[in-house]
Amino acid sequence: KLSHFTDDLMEYAERSSHWRPHVRAFTINVLKDSLVDRPITRDISWGVPVPVGGFDDKRIYVWFEAVIGYLSASKEWAMLEGRPDDWKKFWTDGDCRSYYFLGKDNIIFHTIIWPAMLIGHGGLDLPYDVPANQYMNLEGQKFSKSMGISIAIPEMLHMFKPDIIRYYLSANMPETKDSEFSWEDMSQRVNNELVATYGNFLHRALSFTHKNFGEMPALGELDDCDRNAIARIAEASVFVSKAYSSCEFRVALKAIMDLAQFGNQYFDQVAPWSLISKDKARCGTVLNVSMQIAKALSVMAFPFMPFSSESIWKQLCMDATIEEVGWKGIEDGLVAGRKMEKPVPQFAKIEATSAGDFQKYSVLDLRIGKVREVRPHPNADKLYVMSVDIGRPITIVSGLKEFYSAEELCTKTLVVLTNLEPATLRGVKSEGMLLAAEGDGKLALLTPERDLPAGTQVTSGLDVGSKTISFKEFQKLDLRSGTLSAEQPATVDVGGRMVACTMKDGKPGMTYAVLMNADKSVVMTSSDGVKIVFDREIQAGAKIR
Template sequence: MSENILVATAWPYTNNYLHLGHIAGCYLPADIFARYQRARGNKVIMVSGSDQHGTPVTIAAESEGVQPIDIVNKYRKNHLEVWERLGISYDLFTTTGTDNHIATVQDIFTKLYNKGLIYKKNMTLLYSEIDNRFLADRYVEGTCPDCNFERARGDQCDQCGKPMDALELINPISKLSGDTPIPKESEHFFLKLSALEQPLLDWIKKNDYWKPNVKNFSLKYLTEGLKDRAITRDIEWGIPIPLEGYETKRIYVWFEAVIGYLSASKEWAQIQNKPDEWQKFWFDKNARSYYFLGKDNIPFHTIIWPGILLGYENHNLPYDVPANEYMNLSGGKFSKSENRAVWTHEFLEKFSADALRYYIVSNMPENSDSDFTWEEFLRRNNDELVATLGNLIHRILTFTFRNFDSKIPEPKKIETSDEKLMSEIFITKEKVESNLDICKFRESMRNIMNLAQNTNRYLDSEAPWHSIKTDKERAGTTMWVSLYAISAIKTFLYPFMPNASLQLGSYLGISTDVNQPTWEVEKPKSGTTLETPFPLFKKLEIDIENPLADE
């Protein structure tokens, strides 16, 4: 029976381009999972959007001397192009600037305020006398009191991941003027997280299928005791507070951005001309929601967002939060703010989407940090994608095309070796499914590559290039079984490398509806005319010192 699956990804700030660390952290795993669930016949919506209200956007605007919306438009256009070229299959990638999102955020704010879960009180903030303004969290930098990282932000430490108040920083400075800000009082609204601590703790303890790092990270903050957090700031860029007298303040981004998953679902339903369709994903207790993000976003999706939902209405809480660790760059962390990155759009100008998708899934930081290096990218592409998988597919197709009048031969007597490989197809199918069901993408890809290696061994053992000379029927059966194996590989590859999967299906004479993928393994139909085959993947030569240079 078809299930309703919500796939949600972290909302990228529109303050810079997307680097490969972003893709590995959440966007590719989410796409693989969504494509797999669609192929299984489930009803899937994959939603996210541009986070246009974050202070990184205003910081970028001020540094470039333009308005925040100009920064949003510039980088949103780039992000949309990356999704298209990389094949990230959103059902909706919207923005936090829509009327629908603003209305949803203000409705939640109002209901939580009326329930006493949002309340007003004075708070001490950092104020710059040189800048003549209160400094929002990301306008402040200092030393983390927990890990002593010297460039911690005022909202979170990038080194240890701890959310914090800017006042906790040691030796804080203004990122605008470099001066030392002073404490000053201002009235703001707080989310009463302390009242939600026990229900959140009870809920998280039951989620035994969560990744250990996600569950333990979340339990650590809960057992230390949740503190109420301010959800408004003295800024002009953001969503207005839906109460009179607070026109110079805005709802802060960490509260409103996570609400985007709900507002985007509503917007998607409106676009489908089925305005209530979103409710199937948010109220049906058999529906499941998966939130894909990097480890720095874990507390916002396992504590803050579920806390908001618990206080709001009977919406489904996250079913799973399969957060990844970091993919680093040659031993150091990718960083948009420090311009230390391999930008995805530049990468895709030179290399194929399939090459990137294969490398990332093979090196995905699912349980520990991984590292991107050009040497490893080259090795993965040439030794695995081309030499193992691509070569297998190409030699099966070309041998069949040349020796059987461009048609799929008819199998005759099935031998034990044939049965063994055909059995391996469905063993692999079960392994890939069981791993994808629990978001083990790297292991799923290994299962597929193992099938390719076993098919290679089968071919070498059967040696149809010899039997074609003395027993064409036997050679034909060997090739039919081999075509069966790569037909299965075509199916299993679809979530990981959709372009290669669809092209392989075309070579095999299997018509695949891009909008209605299937998870069934199709047996080769004898007599089907094969297309002239060409290699699916390209061997690369890279100047490691300057890999993105024009040739």
């Protein structure tokens, strides 16, 4: 009987002044409108049975039993760990705070229904905070996978490092109002904030220290500028910690970026390059202070960017890991004299491209194929009949005889267009097509950068075609070989023309298979992010057919 708990719930919501304003206001408004009692069963055949006799044809309402999972999972965990009473530390200890992270459409279940159930049970702690986010939209449209308005995080991970994605989503988090995901905004914020400010300070400080000392320099006598920098670290630590505790994550991230900007200003002000030759001890001191700023940044940013934070921590010659040391790592001292590893840049500029720009390639169903047998075509001197495993055996008739011997092909792992309209070539049915680039009288087959199982999809971050396409339709698509330059953001040479390319961790000078769209390109990758290359050298810009 939900209405029975109205007064208790109102008192609970009114005293929770630390809740986000929209969460608290929504909850209080619902309570003021009078609670309506809700049935907790449904007349359906699937779901959790009612554990009371006489209700065999009913099931428990999903939002009644789902929230119980918070408690029951805790009890099960304690039992499996062999400490059956440990769940009580989370549910009966008044000093333990529980946070429920969710979307705004689930507020009512966590500020009204679940607390009412806990109050009714008695003796259990209520949610301390319910930091519900508003909605994030995709370039002006509501996310809808069924309508194709979506972003697949696994596919994004094939193009960008996890911390780059985490940074942008955190900086753009819809904490108090709806926000917009925009590929252009992602590029600008990553390049202008994460790379130009945060990553720039870390790499310039670490690189200069490694180049001129090779070890962690000692901290000498401090001047006012140094003391101000150390005080700034302490202030930021307190501020960011409070922001985390109050679930003001964008505020926390902004303060971290402000500290990185301060680090750049400090580094410019003390100008270690002017000290290295005339006062190396003083140079060591200002670099040690710079390393303290870098260490503080790595710890504070760890919840947002754990991978790069741990990398910086290691480059600072610190013991253990941030995950093990925790927040106190900000105050842990640097160990002078420890040999430094060569610093590795954490971030590079990106060219974030909407998958929609390349949606025309979603008609393709490309898969990894392993050649099992090659034999001469019985009715054509220039053709092979090949048995290829794409997760199932298929027959392909190919015109590769001019370029490859049968023995060479029998060892190949290749890329196969599997949804091409079958064609009968000189009496033999061909069920697919091997992809190859041809240019300047040479031909090179597409192959994964490392071995993959037969049948692995080559998605390139796009949907996979489910319908058969004709060879004429395939010819309308522009697939080419592209040689990666050393420039950032990534660009590839596609035959005397440089175009932006979306890829992660490419090797400059390497030639990749790319999908083209005007002055943009995307490197072809398998569903697990392995890039597609060529089995032999081929000129940049060669057409893939």
